[in-house]
Amino acid sequence: xxxxxxKSDYESIREARIxxxxxxxxxxxxxxxxxxxxxxxxxxxxxxxxxxPRKTPKPPRVLTPLRRSGRLxxxxxxxxxxxxxxxxxxxxxxxxxxxxxxxxxxxxEEQEExxxxxxxxxxxxxxxxxxxxxxxxxxxxxxxxxxxxxxCRQKKLCGEEGCKRCGEGxxxxxxxxxxxxxxxxxxxxxxxxACLKVRYGEEMEEVRKNKKWMCPHCxxxxxxxxxxxxxxxxxxxxxxxxxxxxxxxxxREQGYxxxxxxxxxxxxxxGSF
Numbered sequence: 677x678x679x680x681x682x683k684s685d686y687e688s689i690r691e692a693r694i695x696x697x698x699x700x701x702x703x704x705x706x707x708x709x710x711x712x713x714x715x716x717x718x719x720x721x722x723x724x725x726x727x728x729p730r731k732t733p734k735p736p737r738v739l740t741p742l743r744r745s746g747r748l749x750x751x752x753x754x755x756x757x758x759x760x761x762x763x764x765x766x767x768x769x770x771x772x773x774x775x776x777x778x779x780x781x782x783x784x785e786e787q788e789e790x791x792x793x794x795x796x797x798x799x800x801x802x803x804x805x806x807x808x809x810x811x812x813x814x815x816x817x818x819x820x821x822x823x824x825x826x827x828c829r830q831k832k833l834c835g836e837e838g839c840k841r842c843g844e845g846x847x848x849x850x851x852x853x854x855x856x857x858x859x860x861x862x863x864x865x866x867x868x869x870a871c872l873k874v875r876y877g878e879e880m881e882e883v884r885k886n887k888k889w890m891c892p893h894c895x896x897x898x899x900x901x902x903x904x905x906x907x908x909x910x911x912x913x914x915x916x917x918x919x920x921x922x923x924x925x926x927x928r929e930q931g932y933x934x935x936x937x938x939x940x941x942x943x944x945x946x947g948s949f
Contacts, residue, residue: 827871857891865891877934
């Protein structure tokens, strides 16, 4: 072991580095700046009787007038000095003019305005060229005449040949290419031909013949078919069930007629929703 008076290698290296840093600070002028700052900070504060030098005053700022809207200026003026005020608030008498009688001709014009609208014939002719290309879901999107399917949410014209709404543009007629629930008559019961077949295994011709056909929502409410529910993505999310997606191939591989039959069997095996 070394003696206590001897310096270790670490201390020798440390002192060498300190010397190098001090020389570098002297070269950069940092030591001089540090001395000046320490002198300023250690200087005595001015006494109570001493006078501190005043700062030179800044030139006054020129203020521009505030911008106000004409409505606020009019509201600030007293009444009777040009401000807008109703005759009833001023205390003046108000004379009401009777509306002229329009007669039966005007009533007939109003009824004609409320009558069903018909689309331009030229537009219908162009739509008919491609409307019947797809009979399942339709091939022409129309935001005016088209009726939205509850499952695929496609607002297309149907591909049925005898549909007066999609074929002739008659708003007062029902689309025969979309289903309608006999119980609720709501948008939940509107399905196109393809969704009706793929998702629920039913044919459009059978639904048309059955005047008491009900949508899956109403079937579930009546309790006639247990575990028969609407399998649209919106309704399944409300039940906190993951949407099935394109599950028709899986359903047919397992021998089911539609996705609804596959889902019904899965819910039965669980015993609940």
